[in-house]
Amino acid sequence: MSKWCxxxxxxxxxxxxxxxxxxxxxxxxxxxxxTTPPKTTDKTPAAEEVKESPFAKTPESSESSLEDQMSxxxxxxxxxxxxxxxYFDFDKADLRQDALEQLQRNAEWxxxxxxxxxxxxxxxxERGTTEYNLALGDRRAATVKNYLVKAGLDGGRFETxxxxxxxxxxxxxGEEAWKKNRRADFTITGKAAR
Amino acid sequence: xxxxRIAAVVFLITLASGRGGIPQxxxxxxxxxETGARRIPVALPDFQAASSAGTQRAAGTITQTLRDDLxxxxxxxxxxxxxxxxxxxxxxKRVLYKDWLGIGAESVVLGKVLEESGKIAVEGRLxxxxxxxxxxxxxxxxxxxxxxxxxHRLANExxxxxxxxxxxxxxxxxxxxxxxxxxxxxxxxxxGERIKRLTNNGSLNLxxxxxxxxxxxxxxxxxxxxPELVILSSGGxxxxxxxxxxxELNLAPDWSPDGKRIAFAGSRDGNAEIFILRLSDGQxxxxxxxxxxxxxxxxSPTGKEIAFVSDRSGSxxxxxMDAEGSNVRRLTYEGSWNDLPAWSxxxxxxxFCSRQEGHFDLYVRELATQKTTRxxxxxxxSEDPRWSPDGRHMVFTTDRSGNYDIYEMLSxxxxxxxxxxxxxxxxxxWSR
Numbered sequence: 339m340s341k342w343c344x345x346x347x348x349x350x351x352x353x354x355x356x357x358x359x360x361x362x363x364x365x366x367x368x369x370x371x372x373t374t375p376p377k378t379t380d381k382t383p384a385a386e387e388v389k390e391s392p393f394a395k396t397p398e399s400s401e402s403s404l405e406d407q408m409s410x411x412x413x414x415x416x417x418x419x420x421x422x423x424x425y426f427d428f429d430k431a432d433l434r435q436d437a438l439e440q441l442q443r444n445a446e447w448x449x450x451x452x453x454x455x456x457x458x459x460x461x462x463x464e465r466g467t468t469e470y471n472l473a474l475g476d477r478r479a480a481t482v483k484n485y486l487v488k489a490g491l492d493g494g495r496f497e498t499x500x501x502x503x504x505x506x507x508x509x510x511x512g513e514e515a516w517k518k519n520r521r522a523d524f525t526i527t528g529k530a531a532r
Numbered sequence: 533x534x535x536x537r538i539a540a541v542v543f544l545i546t547l548a549s550g551r552g553g554i555p556q557x558x559x560x561x562x563x564x565x566e567t568g569a570r571r572i573p574v575a576l577p578d579f580q581a582a583s584s585a586g587t588q589r590a591a592g593t594i595t596q597t598l599r600d601d602l603x604x605x606x607x608x609x610x611x612x613x614x615x616x617x618x619x620x621x622x623x624x625k626r627v628l629y630k631d632w633l634g635i636g637a638e639s640v641v642l643g644k645v646l647e648e649s650g651k652i653a654v655e656g657r658l659x660x661x662x663x664x665x666x667x668x669x670x671x672x673x674x675x676x677x678x679x680x681x682x683x684h685r686l687a688n689e690x691x692x693x694x695x696x697x698x699x700x701x702x703x704x705x706x707x708x709x710x711x712x713x714x715x716x717x718x719x720x721x722x723x724g725e726r727i728k729r730l731t732n733n734g735s736l737n738l739x740x741x742x743x744x745x746x747x748x749x750x751x752x753x754x755x756x757x758x759p760e761l762v763i764l765s766s767g768g769x770x771x772x773x774x775x776x777x778x779x780e781l782n783l784a785p786d787w788s789p790d791g792k793r794i795a796f797a798g799s800r801d802g803n804a805e806i807f808i809l810r811l812s813d814g815q816x817x818x819x820x821x822x823x824x825x826x827x828x829x830x831x832s833p834t835g836k837e838i839a840f841v842s843d844r845s846g847s848x849x850x851x852x853m854d855a856e857g858s859n860v861r862r863l864t865y866e867g868s869w870n871d872l873p874a875w876s877x878x879x880x881x882x883x884f885c886s887r888q889e890g891h892f893d894l895y896v897r898e899l900a901t902q903k904t905t906r907x908x909x910x911x912x913x914s915e916d917p918r919w920s921p922d923g924r925h926m927v928f929t930t931d932r933s934g935n936y937d938i939y940e941m942l943s944x945x946x947x948x949x950x951x952x953x954x955x956x957x958x959x960x961x962w963s964r
Contacts, residue, residue, distance in 0.1 A: 429847070429869065431802070466892075467871045467885065467915055468708075468738055468959055469784040470841060470848055472752070472759075473797060473804035473825045476781045480802020498802070499758065500781055504715060504736050 412526055420447050421456065421524035424482060425517060428463065431477040433485060441482065444524065445489040452492075455530055458482050459523040460500045463516035468502055475500030482522045495530060571609040572694065574602060575637035577616045579654070580644040590652050590679035591645040597683035598641065598656075598690075600723060601701045605691055606924050606942050611637045629661045637661060641690065645679075652676045656686045658693060668693050680725065700922050704766075704963045706730075706740040706749050707938050710956035717751055719766060722920070722962070724938075724951040730768040731755075737762075739959055741785045741794075746963040750785040750794055761785060761796060761809070774809070782807075784828045788835050788855075795819075795829035795838055806840050806857075819857030830873045830882075831855070839863070839873035839882055850884050863897060866904070874917050874926075876943075877964075883907075883917040883926060883943075894928055896943070907945030918962050919943065927951070927960040 408416075421444045424437035433441065448456070460479030462471035479498035487493040508515035576599050581591035602608040615635040622628040624642055632640040643656040651673050658668040670689055672682045684701035691699030706719045714734040720727040731737045733755040740751040748771055753762040756775065761782045763772040774782065781799040788795065788808075798807040798816075806819040806829050820826040824844035831838055838855055841848050845862070850873045853860040864870040869887035876883065880899055885892045894907040894914045908914040912932035919926055926943050929936045935955030941948040 465913075466848075466869065466887070467828070469797070469828045470825070470871050472738070472781060472783045473799060473827045476799045476804065477802035477825060484802075500799075501736065502738075504738070 408528065412528055415454075416526050420451070421526070423521045423523045426478055426520040426522075428516070428520065429466070429474070431474065431481045433481060438485075441485050441489075445486055445491060448486065448491055448495070452495075453529045454526045455495050455497075455528050457525045457527050458496055458498045459505075459525060460498065461505055461519055461521050461523065462503045463519040464503045464506065464511070465516065466503070468504075472500050472502035475502045478520075478522050497527070572607060573611050573636050573638055574608045575611045575616060575632050575635065575640040576602065577613070577619075577622075577640070577642065579656075582645065582647045584647055586676045587645045587647050587652055590654070590676050591643075593679040594643065594645065594654060594683040594686075597680050597723075598643075598687055601684060601687035601699065602690065604723070604925075604940075605687075605699055606947070607691060607694055611635055624657055624666075627659050627661075627664075629659065629664045632659075633661045639667070643686075648673060652679070652682075654679075654682045654686070658690050680721075684721075697922060700920050700925070703921055704742075704746070705927055705938065705951070706742060706961050706963070707952070707957050708738055708740065708959040709952070715958075717749065717764070718957075719749070720951075722940075727952075728768075730764055730766075739784050741787060741961050742766075742963045743787050744789055744791045744964050750787065752781075752783045752785070759783070761794070772811075774814070786829050786831055788831050789833055790835060795831060797827040797829065797840075806838065808855075819853065819855075820860075828872050830875050832875050833877055833879045839875055841871050841873065850882070872916055874919055876919050877921055877923040883919065885915045885917060885928075894926070894945070905945075907941070907943075908948075914939075916959055918960055920962050921964045925962075927962050929958050929960065 422440045424440045425434070426432070426437070427434065448454070458479045460475030460477065462475050476498065479500055483493065483496045483498050486496065503519070506515065506519040507521070508518045576595065579591040579595045581587040599610045603610050619628055619631045619635070622631070622642070627640065627642070638661055640659050640661060641656060642659065643654065646653040646655070652675070654672045656670050657666055659665065660667050668689060670686055672685065674682060681702070687701045688699040691697070700722060703722045704719050705722060706717060708715050709718050712734060715736050715738060716732060717730045717737045717740050718727055719730060730749070731753070733753070735754040735757070737755070738752045740749045742749055747766055748763050749766060750761060750763045752759055755762070759781045761774040762770070765771055781804065783797050785794045785796040787793070792811055794809045794811065796807055796809065797804045799805070803823060804825045804827050805821065806826050808817045808819060819838065820840070820842070822842065822844050824842050825848070826840055826842045828841040829838050830840070836855055837852055839850060839852050842851050843849070848869045848871050849865070850863040850870045851860055852863055863882065864884065864886070867886040867888045870884055872885050874883045881896050882899065883894060883896045886895050889910065891910045892913040892915050893910055894917050895904050896907060897904045908930070912930055914928055914930040916929045917926050918928070924943055925940055927938060927940050930939050933950070933955070936958050937950055937955055938952040938957050938960045939948055939950050
């Protein structure tokens with residue numbers, strides 16, 4: 339605040355227009371912008387606010403509809419769970435002994451069923467941030483894929499995806515649940531094009 | 533969507549009793565220091581209303597919203613309304629300064645709601661009870677159901693009188709909430725009101741981040757079955773999508789302060805790295821090149837540096853680097869898992885969450901002194917810290933009520949309050 343302003347003659351303030359237009363010579367008064375038309379604001383009342391956006395209406399395939407596109411044959415095959423999940427330690431993507439054994443069995447099945455394409459899905463327990471767990475789930479899926487490629491399988495058959503901590507098989511909040519959720523799942527997605 | 537306008541005009545300011553001085557509108561007149569813990573006690577009696585039910589309802593909403601806003605700001609304490617009943621017969625012509633001082637109020641806000649051809653006109657005046665003068669007056673005209681917005685605008689101006697900077701009461705928070713099996717993007721006012729859902733695709737939609745101008749939100753979406761970066765308008769219209777090849781993950785977007793670029797963590801073959809996406813032409817540049825997981829970039833407010841998370845040391849820790857990817861240095865050493873850095877609006881601090889004693893809590897590092905201050909104290913988890921645009925508040929998630937919900941607090945960790953209820957809300961981000 340300049341001295342000039344502090345000592346401004348009282349008369350100045352009695353002429354509101356002058357105050358608005360001229361104001362303090364060094365600092366434009368912050369209320370001046372308020373005299374310009376203010377921007378529009380959302381006023382939809384709370385009760386009606388959950389309405390679908392154009393984005394939401396855009397036809398799109400969601401995860402579930404990807405599954406819907408599977409043939410009955412593939413769906414039945416997945417129900418038999420020919421490829422077992424593998425499990426990880428907390429904040430780790432290393433393959434434990436039990437994971438290696440499961441992956442050996444999975445590799446054998448994949449070798450004898452070379453026609454199928456498979457999605458490897460990395461998952462985490464709920465501890466930690468959404469963001470880091472997405473990256474960790476991604477690493478778990480990639481580690482599994484790398485193992486299968488090293489075991490002699492064609493990497494082109496696999497895609498990897500991370501669901502982070504968002505798809506727990508057990509929604510509980512303790513080690514019993516967590517150890518089941520730190521995993522990589524296998525979903526057969528179709529047959530390779532010939 | 534229907535829109536409306538609030539017409540706001542400045543009062544003809546009439547000096548109440550002024551001791552020769554003019555109302556020093558727009559400057560720091562009552563001088564609240566940034567770190568000062570003292571709150572200005574302000575009285576906020578009910579706004580008076582014309583007899584119609586509409587104006588009375590609006591007056592009630594405005595009074596309550598103003599009290600909530602001012603108390604939330606951290607600058608004020610609202611003097612208990614029960615004490616106001618002893619003071620009668622006041623008006624803008626006869627403020628009764630000494631009576632308000634008598635109940636401990638250094639300032640008083642008087643207001644009324646009038647009816648003007650189907651609209652409401654709201655007048656609010658802020659008085660300094662020591663100086664015995666009008667500090668500020670505002671008049672707004674709008675549809676009756678805009679009462680809440682009017683209160684927020686008036687509160688913004690009141691805060692400006694004390695700090696030189698407008699309040700944050702018209703800012704919004706975007707977040708993620710579970711709907712069925714999916715996670716969808718939502719926005720709400722800073723105080724948890726007017727929740728609006730932006731996505732409805734039943735898949736995972738995560739990590740929403742406001743553009744600096746508040747017009748767009750970038751996030752990670754599995755809407756196509758595979759993770760891609762998507763940008764929506766704040767009203768929910770699709771603006772841009774960056775579909776990825778199979779197996780690629782693009783998460784944790786953060787807009788550069790100039791709004792022209794987005795930093796994010798991109799992953800191929802299980803190795804997340806920090807990338808920058810230039811929005812004008814989609815050009816990608818890679819900042820990190822390391823076999824470790826590098827995630828959660830956060831721009832400094834100057835745009836010259838980026839904080840991020842990496843497990844290159846064997847555990848997730850926070851690092852800083854120049855925005856070109858050079859000059860990488862480690863920021864955190866304590867704790868087995870430090871995550872989600874958030875640079876303060878002034879650039880002097882970085883908030884983050886840290887796992888110690890088996891759960892996550894929030895901490896803040898002052899960069900000049902390298903001093904770390906703990907903000908939350910388990911035993912539940914507190915994660916996802918983000919700053920309010922004025923740096924006085926933080927929004928975060930915690931599972932202290934059983935499931936994760938959105939909470940806010942002052943940025944020193946006090947005055948924690950719950951904003952969403954019902955659980956399963958995560959990933960908040962505060963508009964600027």
